[in-house]
Amino acid sequence: MILFFEYAIASGFEDEGILEEGKMMFNTLLNQFLEIDNVTSLIHKDFADDYKDFENLKIVEIEDDKDIEIKLNDILKNEKIDYALTIAPEDENILYNLTKIIEKYPVKNLGCSSNAIKVAGDKYLTYLTIKDYVKTPKTFKPKKYVIKKIDGCGGKFNLFDENFLIQEFVEGESLSVSLIVGKKIYPLSLNRQYIDERGFVGGEVNIKHRLKDEIFNEAIKAVKCIDGLNGYVGVDVIVNDEIYIIEINPRITTTIYGLKTEPSLAELLIKNANNEELTFKVEGKEFTINK
Template identity: 30%
Template sequence: MKVLVAEYAYATEFQPLINEGIAMLSTLVRDFEECGCEVEYLAPPRAKHLKWGRGVPCSDFERDFEQRLKYVDAALAIAPDDMLYQLNTMVEEYCVNLGCPPKSAKVCADKRATYQVLKENNIPTPEPWNGNGMCVEKPRFGCGSEDVFISDCPSGEGWEFVGGMSMSVGCVVSDSCAIPLTLNLQRILMKPEGKGIRVEYIGNTVPYHHPKREESYEIAIKACKALGCRGYVGVDVVVGDDVWVVDVNPRPTNSIIGVSEVLERRVGELILRARVPDFIGGLEEIPQRLRIKGVLSFTKYELPSILASMFS
């Protein structure tokens, strides 16, 4: 089976996120290749080649992505959430989509729309800010901790502040079942800046042992199902007295760098089982709780040294 992986930050050389992009891309290209796939990926001109797969020169991300879709059996796009609806729609016109359905990606990209779905399904999530006390300010359309502030006077979208540990649950979802993989600690840097405190993601500890792990798993899976997600989904949660869903990422996230290393199964294999069950078997054939064989902790500042081993 021929598979195309297109990671936006790497293919476009978007410097703020390029190291995270390369790490996610190389993890998935390696995983898919180990499963017997013929893998290609979009690469910027004159870029070094990964140890796995075949790089296809890219000068215009969307144009080149659509062009390559004509020659593969399945594809996975990793890009800013507000681009995924269009990209995943393209994929489904030509081949099997290894990511979320376009409509699901569109809802997840809109924090207001996501809030409505979560509330309708009785999934704990912060309320819109009512004007009293501290709040979390973040763009309605945005990825992860991009432009997130804790403030008492938001100029944009404000949400109730809930106390606890910033964590995430990696999930893989098929049409018939869903498996939580790991509960991860998000390493967060908080810096005073202008109107409040900037919240910046800097890394992960995968997995992180916490007494509310099973509760976090249950709530994350419930959120994925409510939003119609498929493939790999990163559910951001705050774990305190309760477990709150604060964001749902309808695509692979940085945590897969660790998840694919510490689990007894590779993330790429699980995605294939979820989206192309006829290829190597369905997700339902996998235990609901996979064995974890270690812990991996990293920051984005350490990625350059990690990436050095990923190029040929």
């Protein structure tokens, strides 16, 4: 039995853009997991009907997001779960806390460890961890900063507190690397990211690039800096004349919607959890997100 859920769908998240990304990731992997084994999933009552006709899917309905951790504990305690994977944001330690619960039980976590999430989920800790090994934009310690025009007047300024990060801006191509991390690190694909004022709005998966091998090498070097990264990991990069590591995402990313592997990504994650050698073929496609 596989326990698999996505936080936006489980919590009934109201932001349409985030919810769409959640469904893209969840639906992609859910169909793949169901080809392997029965699946139990936490799904908010408002979305449960969308999945009621899926064979071999057990739905645990969620009334309120405060119920998620309680239900997760109940499932792991009372059902025979072999593998577990949650897709969730790092914000407010959501992914960290859910992973800590999974780690309390004798199941194989298909995702990253809580210790790795603690580092990779904090952009400043990530910077401190990787800055001596790869190129990454200069990043300032989080504290209160005043930002004002060089020639401003009238006492006008913007104040940012410790929840914000000030980082050097690097011009270049916005790309990402999809990896599977285990006893070995396997690059799956190099991807182009479409980013505008709305944020991440889509991409092109498994692109060709003259620096592809070098980009893979830099992403692998960065990932090796953080102990406990496991399963699917996404690394955001900016490429100009040089390769800059921007962020390490210790979780499934929306890029998987455009990623097709043979065997499936779900099967690769399970093989990886069992310390098996991975061999695979990769195809990709372009996709967009409605925001």
